[in-house]
Structure formats: structure tokens, C-alpha cells
Amino acid sequence: MVKPVVPKQIVKKRSKKFTRPLSDKFKCIGTSWRYPHGIDSPVRRRFKGEKRMPNKGYGSDRTTKYINPTGFKHFPVRSAQDLYMLLMQNRKYAAVIDRKVGAKARKAIVRKAHELDVRLINGSAKLRKVEV
Secondary structure (H helix, E strand, O other): OOOOOOOOOOOOOOOOOOOOOOOOOOOOOOOOOOOOOOOOOOOOOOOOOOOOOOOHHHOOOHHHOOEOOOOOEEEEEOOHHHHHHHOOOOOOEEEEEOOOOOHHHHHHHHHHHHHHOOOEOOOOOOOOOOOO
């Protein structure tokens, strides 16, 4: 199995989701984030003790952005030929088989990935048994 090259430790600045103001008080207000536009909104005015608003400072580090917990970045694959693009980058990228790919092509992709020593994130999805 291929080991990932991780430049440094992945640090998430915030793991909690930003929720919509007043969504905890009213059932009819959903939790997905909406910017508060009100003239007197304490969240918009950034009062102490109020909910935090998302901003640029919560972004991920450039070197660890888009990296999966396994240490790889995702690369979408639709055919077995796409795996050849990962030959030189197999320690940085892992292949992810597209959800529209059928069982026959999926089997071919799994076999080819095993031959080329390319990591597959969802190699066992939609397959009952794989003969390698």
C-alpha cells in the first residue's frame, strides 16, 4: 500500500459548523449559515458572547488544504486510463471512482489501480467481490 507524503500536521482552526443566528431559538429557522443583515443584529455587530461569523481567518493552511484524513488529495477517476495520470503523483493523490461508473468499469479500475500501486478511496463501493 502506498504511504502518503504529508508536508506537515493537518490543523483545523474550527471544527464546529457556523450556524444561523436565532436558529436555536426558533424552530422555523434552519441551522445553515445566513449572513445577518439586521440593523441592530448583535451577531453582525460582533458583540461579546454572541455567535461567531465565518471569515477569512478560519481558512485552512495552503499546504494542507483539501487533504483527506488519510493524507491524500482526491482525484476523480472515470476510466482505467485516468489512473495513468497518477503514476508519478501516487503519494500525493488518491483516486476516487466517480459515482456514475458502472460495475464492469469499476472492476477494471480497481484491478488497474492495484497493478499501478495507486490508492483508491472508494475501491470497494458497489462491488460484491473483486478478483485481483
